[in-house]
Amino acid sequence: MFGWLSLFFQPVFMNQFRKQLYFYTQDKDPSYISQFILSLWFVVCFCFLKPKIVGVYSWKLPYYWYPHIDFSQFKFFDPCRMLIQTLWIICIVQPKKLTEDISFSQGISIVWQQIGRIFYLPFKWLSTLISWLEGRSSYYSIDSSKNNNMKRSLLSQFANIAIGTVIFFLAVLCFTIPFGLEAQAFFIVTLWSIAMMFRRMPGRFPTILLITFSVTMSFRYIWWRYTSSLNWDDPLALFLGCILLMAETYAWIVLILGYFQNIWPLNRQPVSLPTEQSTWPTIDMMIPTYNEDLDVVKATVYSALGIDWPKDKLNIFILDDGKRDSFKEFAEEIGVGYIRRPTNEHAKAGNINYALKQTSSEYVAIFDCDHIPTRAFFQMTMGWFLHDKKLGLIQTPHHFFSPDPFERNLSNFGDVPNEGCLFYGLIQDGNDLWDASFFCGSCAILRREPLEKVGGIAVETVTEDAHTSLRIHRLGYRSAYLRKPLSAGLATETLSAHIGQRIRWARGMAQIFRVDNPLFGKGLRWQQRLCYVNAMLHFLSGIPRIIFLLAPLVFLLLHTYIIYAPALAIILYVLPHMAHASMTNSRMQGEYRYSFWGEVYETVLSWYIARPTTVALFAPHKGTFNVTAKGGLIEDTHYDWMISKPYWLLIFLNVLGIGFGLYRLSWGPDDEVGSVIVNLLWVFYNLLILGGAIAVAEEAKQVRKNHRVVVNIPMSIHLPSGHKVRCEIKDFSLGGLRIELPRPVELFYGHTLNLILQRGDHHFVFPAKVTYSRGQSLGVQLESFTRQQNIDYVQCTFARADVWTKSQISYQSDKPLKSMLSVFKVGIRGYKNAIAYGPKWIKGIAKLIIILSKFLLTFKPVDVNIQSAKLCG
Structure with missing residues (x-):
C-alpha cells in the first residue's frame, strides 16, 4: 500500500526531493515509507505554510524542520513525532512569526493608548474633586478668630468623621460589589500595575499601599467565596466546600492580623544606665537544667561569670531538676549558686518558681542552659527598666550559632533565613509597637514585683513563657523587645527533636487560647489582644495546611466541585489574592523569611501539630512538658522514614490525583478541562512543597560535638x-x-x-x-x-x-521567583534522595518512571532554525 501511494506521489513531487533525500539518507536508497512521508510533508507545506514565513523553497528541507528525526532509519514512533512537530510548526511557530510584523514598542504604545482612554475621565473627576477640597480647606484657613477656630475645629472633626465614613462605605463597596469577569480582570490589571511600580520604592508609604491592595484583593476573594462559590445543590460538595472555606478563612484572618502586627516594627534601641553603679539594681540569673550534659551548661555558666555587672549585685544559680551531684560539685567549684528542689512538678516553670522562693533580687534573668550570654547583656537591657517603672519584662532574640535541622539537612545555612528569623527579626519587633512583645522562656529579664503578683511562672499550660507575659500585661505592666543578639545557643539537632519542640509550643498556645483567651478578660488593650490572638492562631495551622494539601483531590478523585465556579472565575479571584499577598509579605518579610519557604516549614509541622492543638482546644489540661534535647550527635547520614510517613501518604494521594486528572483531561467532558487543569496545577504545586518536606527528613551527618x-x-x-x-x-x-x-x-x-x-x-x-x-x-x-x-x-x-x-547573618532581600525556584529544586532533590534511600522495589519503579519520562520527552517539539532553512532553501 505504501509503495503504491509513493508511486502515486512520486511523479508529481519526488523529482524535487530526490537529490536532497539521498543527502538525508546518507546516499542510501530511500525506502517507500521515507518517500511517502517526505512527499506528504511537501503537501502540508504547500497547503498550510506561508512562503513569507518559511521561504519559498524551504519545504524541500525537512531536515531543518525535524532535527530530532533520522530520515535514513525511520523508527516506529517517528511518524507521531513528525505529526506533533508539524502541528507545532503550523499552530505555534507560524503565528508567532506573523505577529513579528508589529514591533514591541508599537504594541506597548497601543496598550498605553487604550489604558489612557479608560483612565482619562476618572482621573479628570478625581483631579476636580481634589481641587475643590483644596479650595474648601483654604477657605476655612482664612478665618483666624477664636469663634471661627472653634467652628473650624468642629467642622474638621465632622469632616474627619464624614471622610472616614465615606472611606469605610467605599471600601465595603470595593470589597463586595460584584464584577463581571471583564471588569474583574481590568481591576486586577490596574492594581497589579500600580503595585509593581511601587514595590521597589523605599519608605513606608509603598508598604502601606501594598498592604491596602492586598487587603482589597483578599477581601474581594473571601467575599466572593462566601457569596458565589458554594454548591448548595450537592450536600457532599457543600460540606467539603465549607471545610475548605473555613481553612481559607483562617488563612485570611492570619494574613490580615499579620499585616496589622508588622506594619511598623519599633526597632527599640538600648537606654544608657546611670553612671553611678550604686543605683544599679540586683539581679538573680537563673539557668534551669534537667537532662542536659554538663559540658553544655559549663559554657553558659563560664560566660555568666564574666558579665559586666557589679559582682555584689549579680547572683548566678544553676537550677538542677536532674538532681545530679556532678552539677552540684561544678557549682561549688566555680562559686555559683545551686538549687535542687525535692520534687519535679510543672517541669521548667515549677523549677523556676521554686527558685523564686529561695532568692530575693529585684530582677530575674532566665537563660536556657545552652544560651550563652555576652558580657554586655545587662548593660544593654537594664536601662529600660530604670527608664520605665511599669516595664515588666524585656526579651531579646534567640540567636543560634548551630544550624537547625532545616538548615543542616537542606545545606542552606546562611543562605536562606531559618524558621525563627521571622519571629525574632520582625514579629516580636512589630509586637513591640503595640506593647505586646512576650516572654520566650530564655534570654529575658523580668521584674520580680509583677512576676510575684501573677503567682510566678504560669504552670497551667506547657508554654509557660507566653502565658506568664500575658498575665503580666493584664496587670497593666509593659513589655519591651530589644532586637539585638546578646546571647546565642544551640539549635535542635534532629528533625524529630525540632518537631517535638514545636508540638509543645503549639499545644501550649492552644491551651492558652482555651483557658485564658486574650480576647476576653480585663487588662489588655485591643492591639495587645490582636497580637496575642495572632500568635496563638499561627500554631493552629496544622489542619488548614492539610486541607490545602488535599483540597484539589476532592474534584480529581470524587468529581465534586468544592469551589462551584468556572475555572476562569477561580483564576481571576484566587491568583490576585495570592499574588498580592506574596508580594506584600515579600516586601515586609523579605529579610527574615523568603517566599514559599514558609509553605515548607508549615507542611513539615502540619501533620504533627494538628492533633495536639485540636486536643488542647477541647481538653486543655492534657499533655506534658517535654524538654528539647540539645548537643547531640548524628553518627551517619540517614533518612528518617518514621518522621516522613505522613508526607509520603500525602504524596501518594496527590500522585493518585494526577492519574485521575489526566484521565479526566483525556476522556472527561470538554467543559471541565479548565477545572481539571487548575486542580492539576494545584496538585503539582503541593507535590513540590511535599518534596521539600521529605528532603528535610534526610538527616545529615553531625559528628562535630563543638559547633563552629x-x-x-x-x-x-x-x-x-x-x-x-x-x-x-x-x-x-x-x-x-x-x-x-x-x-x-x-x-x-x-x-x-x-x-x-x-x-x-x-x-x-x-x-x-x-x-x-x-x-x-x-x-x-x-x-x-x-x-x-x-x-x-x-x-x-x-x-x-x-x-x-x-x-549575625545579613540576608539579601527576598526575590519571590528565585525563591520559588529554589524551593522547587529542594522538592525535586527530596524525591531523588528518598528514592536513593528507599527499598529496591521503589528504586525499580523510579527507574521505570524515568525511562518512560525520557521516552515521552522524545515527542516534545523542538526549536527550528528558520533562518538556516531559508538560506539553504
Missing part, C-alpha cells in the same frame, strides 16, 4: 621558634580554632604553640596544638585547661560583646 562560630577576631600566636605573629580567628568552638596567618608558616601536625586572646585591656594565653597547616590557614586544637582558663577562654570568645552582632 564564624568570626573575624584579631589575636596573636607564639610559635615554637619564639616568634610572635599577629593573625585572625576565622572560626572558633569550645574545642579549637581556625586561624588565618598573614603569611605561610612552617608548622606540622602536633606542634604546640600558645594562643594570645584579648578581652578588654587584658591578654590571656591558652595552650594549643596544630591539627593542620595549609598555606595561611592554620587549625589548632585546645589543650587541657585549668578552671580559670576555661572561664577566660569562653569570655574571650563566646561572651564577647560584639561576637554575635558581627556573626
Whole structure:
C-alpha cells in the first residue's frame, strides 16, 4: 500500500526531493515509507505554510524542520513525532512569526493608548474633586478668630468623621460589589500595575499601599467565596466546600492580623544606665537544667561569670531538676549558686518558681542552659527598666550559632533565613509597637514585683513563657523587645527533636487560647489582644495546611466541585489574592523569611501539630512538658522514614490525583478541562512543597560535638621558634580554632604553640596544638585547661560583646521567583534522595518512571532554525 501511494506521489513531487533525500539518507536508497512521508510533508507545506514565513523553497528541507528525526532509519514512533512537530510548526511557530510584523514598542504604545482612554475621565473627576477640597480647606484657613477656630475645629472633626465614613462605605463597596469577569480582570490589571511600580520604592508609604491592595484583593476573594462559590445543590460538595472555606478563612484572618502586627516594627534601641553603679539594681540569673550534659551548661555558666555587672549585685544559680551531684560539685567549684528542689512538678516553670522562693533580687534573668550570654547583656537591657517603672519584662532574640535541622539537612545555612528569623527579626519587633512583645522562656529579664503578683511562672499550660507575659500585661505592666543578639545557643539537632519542640509550643498556645483567651478578660488593650490572638492562631495551622494539601483531590478523585465556579472565575479571584499577598509579605518579610519557604516549614509541622492543638482546644489540661534535647550527635547520614510517613501518604494521594486528572483531561467532558487543569496545577504545586518536606527528613551527618562560630577576631600566636605573629580567628568552638596567618608558616601536625586572646585591656594565653597547616590557614586544637582558663577562654570568645552582632547573618532581600525556584529544586532533590534511600522495589519503579519520562520527552517539539532553512532553501 505504501509503495503504491509513493508511486502515486512520486511523479508529481519526488523529482524535487530526490537529490536532497539521498543527502538525508546518507546516499542510501530511500525506502517507500521515507518517500511517502517526505512527499506528504511537501503537501502540508504547500497547503498550510506561508512562503513569507518559511521561504519559498524551504519545504524541500525537512531536515531543518525535524532535527530530532533520522530520515535514513525511520523508527516506529517517528511518524507521531513528525505529526506533533508539524502541528507545532503550523499552530505555534507560524503565528508567532506573523505577529513579528508589529514591533514591541508599537504594541506597548497601543496598550498605553487604550489604558489612557479608560483612565482619562476618572482621573479628570478625581483631579476636580481634589481641587475643590483644596479650595474648601483654604477657605476655612482664612478665618483666624477664636469663634471661627472653634467652628473650624468642629467642622474638621465632622469632616474627619464624614471622610472616614465615606472611606469605610467605599471600601465595603470595593470589597463586595460584584464584577463581571471583564471588569474583574481590568481591576486586577490596574492594581497589579500600580503595585509593581511601587514595590521597589523605599519608605513606608509603598508598604502601606501594598498592604491596602492586598487587603482589597483578599477581601474581594473571601467575599466572593462566601457569596458565589458554594454548591448548595450537592450536600457532599457543600460540606467539603465549607471545610475548605473555613481553612481559607483562617488563612485570611492570619494574613490580615499579620499585616496589622508588622506594619511598623519599633526597632527599640538600648537606654544608657546611670553612671553611678550604686543605683544599679540586683539581679538573680537563673539557668534551669534537667537532662542536659554538663559540658553544655559549663559554657553558659563560664560566660555568666564574666558579665559586666557589679559582682555584689549579680547572683548566678544553676537550677538542677536532674538532681545530679556532678552539677552540684561544678557549682561549688566555680562559686555559683545551686538549687535542687525535692520534687519535679510543672517541669521548667515549677523549677523556676521554686527558685523564686529561695532568692530575693529585684530582677530575674532566665537563660536556657545552652544560651550563652555576652558580657554586655545587662548593660544593654537594664536601662529600660530604670527608664520605665511599669516595664515588666524585656526579651531579646534567640540567636543560634548551630544550624537547625532545616538548615543542616537542606545545606542552606546562611543562605536562606531559618524558621525563627521571622519571629525574632520582625514579629516580636512589630509586637513591640503595640506593647505586646512576650516572654520566650530564655534570654529575658523580668521584674520580680509583677512576676510575684501573677503567682510566678504560669504552670497551667506547657508554654509557660507566653502565658506568664500575658498575665503580666493584664496587670497593666509593659513589655519591651530589644532586637539585638546578646546571647546565642544551640539549635535542635534532629528533625524529630525540632518537631517535638514545636508540638509543645503549639499545644501550649492552644491551651492558652482555651483557658485564658486574650480576647476576653480585663487588662489588655485591643492591639495587645490582636497580637496575642495572632500568635496563638499561627500554631493552629496544622489542619488548614492539610486541607490545602488535599483540597484539589476532592474534584480529581470524587468529581465534586468544592469551589462551584468556572475555572476562569477561580483564576481571576484566587491568583490576585495570592499574588498580592506574596508580594506584600515579600516586601515586609523579605529579610527574615523568603517566599514559599514558609509553605515548607508549615507542611513539615502540619501533620504533627494538628492533633495536639485540636486536643488542647477541647481538653486543655492534657499533655506534658517535654524538654528539647540539645548537643547531640548524628553518627551517619540517614533518612528518617518514621518522621516522613505522613508526607509520603500525602504524596501518594496527590500522585493518585494526577492519574485521575489526566484521565479526566483525556476522556472527561470538554467543559471541565479548565477545572481539571487548575486542580492539576494545584496538585503539582503541593507535590513540590511535599518534596521539600521529605528532603528535610534526610538527616545529615553531625559528628562535630563543638559547633563552629564564624568570626573575624584579631589575636596573636607564639610559635615554637619564639616568634610572635599577629593573625585572625576565622572560626572558633569550645574545642579549637581556625586561624588565618598573614603569611605561610612552617608548622606540622602536633606542634604546640600558645594562643594570645584579648578581652578588654587584658591578654590571656591558652595552650594549643596544630591539627593542620595549609598555606595561611592554620587549625589548632585546645589543650587541657585549668578552671580559670576555661572561664577566660569562653569570655574571650563566646561572651564577647560584639561576637554575635558581627556573626549575625545579613540576608539579601527576598526575590519571590528565585525563591520559588529554589524551593522547587529542594522538592525535586527530596524525591531523588528518598528514592536513593528507599527499598529496591521503589528504586525499580523510579527507574521505570524515568525511562518512560525520557521516552515521552522524545515527542516534545523542538526549536527550528528558520533562518538556516531559508538560506539553504
